[in-house]
Amino acid sequence: MSDLPSSFDNGNSIDENEKSPGYYKILERCKEQPLVPLGCLATCGALILSARALRVGNKRQANRMFFARVAFQGLTVAALIGGAMYYGQDPKQKLEQKEREKMLARHREKLWIEELERRDLEVQERRKRAAAFRQQEEEK
């Protein structure tokens, strides 16, 4: 991604989410199933604690933490599947979500085409100015 200023930067968006639909999607899924990110954190925590226990040489504690790691991961996957089954039951909501995503994609496409046309116009104007300048020089 370039750091050049773009016409996307100001005031064209229908809402903030359209800048990064992925970010919005993640947030929505986390809100839908808060147990999944929590479970991920707990799994990582258990893994870090087990590495720490190994480092200080406490083998039993390490084993307990490995156990906790497997348990947390199992719960996370269970929460994930449970949540997916629960939310999967509502096809209308799913359809709305899909429609929304499609709408956002179309909007982004439109903005992009407008941006390209703007850039094209700029290039054409620059060419025109250059041609006029050249003619002026020749006439001199």
Added chain:
Amino acid sequence: MNLTLKKFQVHPFHLVAPSPWPILVSFSVMSIMLTLVFNMHGFMHNNYWVVFSAIVAIMTMALWFRDIISEATYLGDHTLAVRKGLNIGFILFVVSELFFFIAIFWAFFHSAMAPTIELGGVWPPVGIEAIGPSELPLLNTILLLCSGATLTWSHHALLGGNRFNTLLGLILTIALAVTFMICQYMEYSNAPFTISDGIFGSVFYFGTGFHGLHIIIGIIMLGVSLWRIYTYQLTNNHHVGYETSILYYHFVDVVWLFLYIVFYWWGT
């Protein structure tokens, strides 16, 4: 007094003897890197050299590890202080692996968070039929979870001095990991996209492929541990190699959790 002191080591550290392996491994790893770069730039008949350098790297690594194992098992060089050093070294290695996987996820998020216009503004890109989170990936998740459980059971049995359960748990773990690899192979061969289709395929195979490679390395490490437990090289209070293999395997397992959530569940 001086004569006696010379016969004894007055510190707990292991001063390693001169060894050819560090420099040889460095050169062979560098040649893997170089030949892979040549391959990616389309050099002809270069595959032989990739395979050749990989074989040299694996051979020198195996010889180096053989030396370490004989120092540990037969020479008794691995004192408590040395074991601590080995553990810290391995944890640092796992941290470097962690950042490697963070880079992969970064590549994924970079492309998926704000899909470009060339992808149709959506993720997965228009025309790409992504692999959903149910069916095979779900089975894979359960397989890896089970292998984590059997591995923990094996570790627990080793600490409790139960030889049979240790070996059984470890064999089950390796069997489950191999099954995972077979399922992954099936998934790859039935996938409706390839690594060179575009960003989706590239980043998907980048992530899952490197995870698979790490599972293979984990299987090798656990296999060596299995052999060393079977031959009584590892005991219930001295088993650094097994501990580090367990840590590694659990780490790779946690990476799969994130891969599953991000690549299969969220990314489709």
